[in-house]
Amino acid sequence: MDNAHLKKTWQKGIKALEQQDFARAIASLKKVEKVMPEDPDVHFALADALFGQGKIDLAIRHCRIGIDTAPEAIVGWIRMGRLLLMTGKGRQALETFNRAREVSPEHPHVVAGMAESKAMVGDLEGAEAAFTDALVLAPGEPDLIVSLARVQDARGNMEAAEETLRAACAESPGQLVLWQSLGRALEAWDRVEDASEVCRQAQAHHPRSLELKAQRAGLLYDLRDLETAQELYTELANAYPGDMRIQNDLAQVLASLGRDAESHDIFRELTKREPLFGQPWLNIARARRYEIPEDRDLQKIRSVLKRRQLQPSQAAYLHFALGKALDDCGVYEDAFAHYRQGNALRRADLQFDSSAVSDHISRIIDAFTPDLMSLFEGKGNSSTRPLMIVGMPRSGTTLLEQVLCAHPEVETAGELRSLAQAARAYTRQRNDPWPECIENALPEDLSVLSEVYLGALHTRSENAAKVVDKMPQNFLHLGFASLLFPKAVFVHCVRDPLDTCLSNFFQVFPPGFDFAYDLSEIGHYYRSYERLMSHWQTLLGARLVTVRYEELVSDPEGVLKPLLQSLGVAWNDACLSHQDSVDRVDTLSLYQVRKPLNTGSTERWRNYEKHLAPLRTALTAE
Template identity: 35%
Template sequence: MSTIRKTVRAGQALLRKGRLQEAQAKFDEALAIRPGHAAALHGRGQVALEAQVADEAVPWLERALAANPGASDVLRSLTRARQLAQQAGASSAPAAAGGLVHKGRQLLASGRIEAAVAAYQRAVADAPGDAAGYCELGNAWLQDGRLEQAERAHRESLRLAATHPLTHLCLGEVLSAAGRRAEAEQAHREALRLKPNYGQAWLRVVQLRRYRAEDVDDLRALRRLVERSEWDAGDEEAAHFALGKIYDDLGQSDAAFEHLRLANELHKTAQPFEIQPLLTLMERIEAVCDEGLLARFEGWGSASEVPVFIVGLPRCGSTLVEQIIASHPHAYGVGELRRLARLTGDLPARLGSQLPFPDCLQQLTRKTARGVAEDYLGRLTRDAGDQALRICDKMLSHLLLIGLIAVLFPKARVIHCQRHLMDMGLSIYAHSFSGAGVGYAYDLDDIGRYDQQCRQLMSHFERLAPMTIVDVHYETLVGHPEPEIRRLLAALGLDWDPRCLEFYKAKRQVRTVSEWQVREPIHTRSVERWRHYEKHLEPLRKYLE
């Protein structure tokens, strides 16, 4: 059985169990490989239908029927969805609000953040006493980078339902992104007071601190919970990641690795991942985005020099690089924008193509290229202000989109962040990641294979792409910061500014697992940290160049 068929069947099994978000993730995974897969499209429509978001279900089911004309099961689902959509206007306000919340979730999952915010705003307007609706609105505002609005929404949710642990957790994440460490820890600990075995809250608390030998209370409490507690989905995994972090801080590498191993095994059991389709996609990107394709589309994109794409693997130093650049008075950082990935996902439909990405690029038109470039550039520059000559987007998976970026923004800069595989691989393995697209992160061999394929793909584009591509090595940056930062700024066309050396003083939001490391001066503590774990990292060693 093919991998895509296995993925779709896993989604169908989850759908039958009512596990809608997990089912949606499986169907999305299949559609990322083959956007026109009829069964996956039908599955996405069924997820929306079961979530009572009929108007969201209809377009998915119409695409499924177009991909498999005459399919009676798809036709039945589409008929039902259309009937429910017509009846929606007669819903009561609370029911309508519930439908809007479901719609917001669907939009958020597909990367349509602004539309999701609008749906949630309508939901809380229709049902102003719905605490959960305000919490979800706050999460959408956070993804959109609007921290003040996110905090207000979460505090309104808590005013309505002060004993909801999830809302305290979400508020803590907003405060953490804003750099308000003490308040963030207080919010997370309140979540733990309400739910002592809340593994996700434990992980957030532990990430806010560096533990020393005398800090025993959290360690004892977590060990007792791991030994005795019943866990909700994902919380046991998070608790083991938290224990791994504490033991690492204390220098007990064997104990730390054992808990990291358990956390990663729990994740793989709950969310199985097969890396080969991702590697095959990357090979196909290299084959399609060749010299002929790039030459054919020359001059089709935007002439803007504003975008700076930071790419690489997680834990490669990308957040540090963005923080340094964003400290320049003529630069800005937007964090990780999902806009270009969403626009890429929409390309086949936009082109009227049955081919998935990257093959659909063969049918690209000048009008579509300009439209996609303008759409992305509008979002990139939305909050930056007139002084920003360069704006960083550090969505690392844009590495897979370098060929498209070469067409859309031939004068952009690309910063390829790199780090010694053993240190980077260990750091990836030691962290729990939110969102899709990092299934490889929970297996050392997968990390090595993905890194190898990324290097091959970047080598290809360094030879062919018209943009300036700058390699930044983490060890060089932290070992010799000033000359390396000067070189980086020069490559971006920016004058030297000493504020880039004091990046840790910048008052800006950071929403990655490195959010606290970049709020302290540069250090070399993480260089060759892997040697403490050397005996555990054999699966990575064979991928060293």
């Protein structure tokens, strides 16, 4: 190959690489390699092309060849280090970047690579120092700022992480990634209101960013500002008519607002445009009742499940949709088979440890003792406005919330994260683990935290005598809540354990419910929950009122009158026809709670009794 031909072949390879035509790039570069096997640039270019094809091990091999030929080539060290990071080889990456630092000690990408490597091997202190050094070399680099904040967060220093991101947003408001990272961090810390406000501020600097608008719309949905969320999703849907997820989110908001016909039309259109997108099928199944297993929807879903292009994550939604539809039709064997497949697909991507949950419950019980409760008796905030409803997911908490909110003196704040947020805020102040740090609490701590919680209630309801916080997982924090509000009465929803656990197994949950996709794990989680609730009942006595789902739906007046009396609220007949006043619901029960009280969901477990051995075993385990 003469020099002119060789140069032309090299240029073809580089052009193909720039166009991301990796196969053509490799073909050309391999020809050059045969003639120039020791040229480092050829090997580095081949590494880029092979990486583009996902062949990372081969890419690393060519980086090594290039470095062996030209050990002073810093670009090769950096490329190899980054490839090693992508494969999770943190120690090898750290060695590579250490070697690179010998070549170029002040190269910001080298120092940043060292920081990422240290973080990967668990040296978070070293990683924070290295990211700080990298920012000295590359001031204002957004990716480095975000990485520094993540390491600070991982070290438990959320205040420092927040300050890092806020300062960067103030200094460089034109960097969208900084605003988005701050918003996501605040959301991860359960500060959804703050996250939404950050997105609102960011929109002033990035008014055309549809990605930012989508982020804020999701936060507003969590905050139950459904009208504003619907406006934003409508704008997004018009701007991105081909984005299936945005269209699905818009339909979900409309369903939460009770605009069922509009939401159904969108879901239905999505199934026609992209049958392999599983979420709309499940949303349709949730919204209607099926009569026969030969229904056209069921036939279409079965057909889609046979398609090889179907992604496992979307197949899970289709299996849950079929499970629900076949349950409606009374074809319980086939229904359970599909539920089992859907749960297996969801569970495959999750990590859950039942023993870790049990250990955490034991620590809570050990921390919140009768002596501790006596020590703080009479302290805290005297407000009786908070009305917390707790229980297992699918135990009737949403139904009870809607029934109580039919009363003119009761309003709902939805599922607030404020109690867990207060616990974390206190933990950070004490720099000790939760829940053990509670023994060092001072009355003024309780006063400050209770005011923050009441402020969150006030933003959702200004005048109601009682404001419902229907966060089922607050059962983990009832002891803490009772210290903050020593005069408040708490409500515990209980449903038949088999019905509760099976209903969990039949749902696709948002993130955070990793226990819910295996019958045995659900049973073990239920036992831990039951053990903690027994402890709270002993500590709180009459301040913890139990409402049994089966009694609520069969004798609502007999349950609600004494409940309202214990809450200090007069009886009102509107509670017996809550379906007439349901405004908005943004939980998995959004379709059920718009119906009158009925016993249709009691003893469903009997239809699946032969499949419940793993659940029964877990529920009776010591």
